[in-house]
Amino acid sequence: MKLQLNWKPEPQFGGFYAAPYEKYGLECQITPGGAGAPTIEMVGAGTVPFAIVSGDEIVRARANGNRVVALLAVYQTNPQGLMTRASRGLKTLEDLFNTPGTLAMERGLPYSDFLKKKYGFDKLKIVPSPFGDLSLYRTQEDYAMQCFVTSEPLAAREIGIEPQVFLIAESGYNPYTTVLATSEQFLKSNPKLVQAMVAAVREGWQRYLSDPSETNAFMAKLNPTMDLRTFAASAEAQKPLIETELTRSMGLGTMTEQRWQELIDQLRELKVIDKPVSASECFANIGQ
Structure with missing residues (x-):
């Protein structure tokens, strides 16, 4: 089986x-x-x-x-979230979507559609998800990425860049x-x-x-x-x-x-x- x-x-x-x-x-x-x-x-x-x-x-x-x-x-x-650098000082998902920057996220998924409808993507440049690759997180200050809160945030701490993580569930989609x-x-x-x-x-x-x-x-x-x-x-x-x-x-x-x-x-x-x-x-x- x-x-x-x-x-x-x-x-x-x-x-x-x-x-x-x-x-x-x-x-x-x-x-x-x-x-x-x-x-x-x-x-x-x-x-x-x-x-x-x-x-x-x-x-x-x-x-x-x-x-x-x-x-x-x-x-x-739901353990899916959005992760950015804590040094940006963002406090909520609304802050993230209202602050210019880049968001790496898989498009076409229901939670992506939900976030777009609720917050809008006007302030953000949406790029494909890196699926765990922290290269751009490491080098770009205004970068955010989709994550599994039990995975990528831990890897971010390992490389010494403290993350700020927002659960998708905080938006009401859970x-x-x-x-x-x-x-x-x-x-x-x-x-x-x-x-x-x-x-x-x-x-x-x-x-x-x-x-x-x-x-x-x-x-x-x-x-x-x-x-x-x-x-x-x-x-x-x-x-x-x-x-x-x-x-x-x-x-x-x-x-x-x-x-x-x-x-x-x-x-x-x-x-x-x-x-x-x-x-x-x-x-x-x-x-x-």
Whole structure:
């Protein structure tokens, strides 16, 4: 059984690597991804039974008739952000968009459209995302870039340039992220297997959040571009984005219909989708 990731082995996937699949009668092959990995298409087409996607990808897929279902949402707060130098003295996202400079960001994504609609891009020169490359951040004072708050900001501190990070969620756009998903057909055909997968992953995240050291050492062998110190710092930084009052009472990865409905409404307003999507059909809180 395969689980397709949408990025390289990093702490955002720690719980998947820590999961005791054998305990639940499963054999799981985890396949790393990369920038632009088409995980939503892969899981929707049945190429893989499970994949990591984002909440907005699920809504867009369902609007297009691709019946993908969210099973567990690792990040309750979206870890995507915008990073610039702290020395610029910017305090809010509004400050960033109202101050002339360069912003490296992938265009055409829903959060990019949301930010453009809310703040406008008139003051900024928008350039392609460097996907983790800090070369221009290192050399340009007025430069900002999209980031994963558990990744690039840590790298920025390593090179001695303190970052100021603004969560995209602060804008009001906060889809679930690092979402374990399957197809509706696979869920209906294999309910016990899916339940076992979710239980294994949830236990894996409990283990990883409690002590990530062993899993970090394993992932570091798969992804030698990140050292163990950065693995540890990233694992610690993501905790408040994963654990909330809701997850502490209902279980890690819990999702609500209200959150899905808010996302659907935002995507319709942005004209990202033009067909109705049922919030209750976007997700299934398995084993709760």
